[in-house]
Amino acid sequence: MTLSDVQIIQLSKVIDPRGNLSVIEELKDIPFKIERTYWIYDVPGGENRGGHAFKANEEFIVALSGAFDVTVDDGKQKKTFTLNRSYYGLYVPAGLWREMENFSTNSLALEFGSKHYNPADYIRDYDEFLKMKRNGEI
Numbered sequence: 489m490t491l492s493d494v495q496i497i498q499l500s501k502v503i504d505p506r507g508n509l510s511v512i513e514e515l516k517d518i519p520f521k522i523e524r525t526y527w528i529y530d531v532p533g534g535e536n537r538g539g540h541a542f543k544a545n546e547e548f549i550v551a552l553s554g555a556f557d558v559t560v561d562d563g564k565q566k567k568t569f570t571l572n573r574s575y576y577g578l579y580v581p582a583g584l585w586r587e588m589e590n591f592s593t594n595s596l597a598l599e600f601g602s603k604h605y606n607p608a609d610y611i612r613d614y615d616e617f618l619k620m621k622r623n624g625e626i
Contacts, residue, residue, distance in 0.1 A: 489583040489626075490562045494569070497548070501575040510575045512600065518548045518579060524601035527552070528588070531595065537588040541611040543626055546602040547586075550577040554595025561585035563621035571597075583626035585617050 499517055502509040514522045528537055538558070549558060555572035562584050569578050580586055588597065603609060611617045611626070620626045 489581040491560060491565055491567050491584075493581045494560050494567070494584065495579050496569060497577050497579055499550075499575045499577060508575075512548070512550070512577070514600075518577070518600060520546045520548075520602035522600045522602070523604050526599055526601075528597040528599070529595070531556075531591040533591075533593075535591070537591075537597075538586045539612070539614075541585045541617050541626065542582045542603075543609050543611065544582050544603055545606075545609050546582050547580045548577050548600040549580065549588075550574060550598045552596040552598045554592035556591045556595050556597060557589050559587045559589070561587075563618050583621070585611075585614065 497517065499510045499512060512518060514520065531537060549571065551571035552574050555570060557568050557570050558578055558580070559566055559568045560580055571578055611620065617626075
């Protein structure tokens with residue numbers, strides 16, 4: 489996978505004077521079946537999240553509240569995406585390094601994964617990630 493496979497996806501937005509509504513449906517709004525959902529919140533100022541790649545897990549990340557940056561790296565180039573609207577999400581395929589930073593106060597990141605949690609799916613060492621990319625292992 490390369491950075492060209494990463495994409496911002498606009499979600500449906502139902503505007504209503506009582507409050508707006510957006511929807512995420514697996515295999516319709518995002519290109520995978522959802523096996524895991526989790527959220528990140530109360531991130532202290534200056535802290536980063538992520539700092540890993542997945543061998544098989546795909547992710548879809550939404551800023552439900554506040555804003556943060558997601559930097560995606562394919563081993564050759566990097567690109568930073570700012571998420572700050574709850575009706576946009578970032579699709580990150582497997583095999584790409586990702587880091588999350590610049591969390592605003594009270595930000596809330598909602599993440600959907602294509603696989604159940606599996607520690608063996610994580611690549612947590614950047615040099616190992618680069619080696620695996622060079623060798624075509626991810």
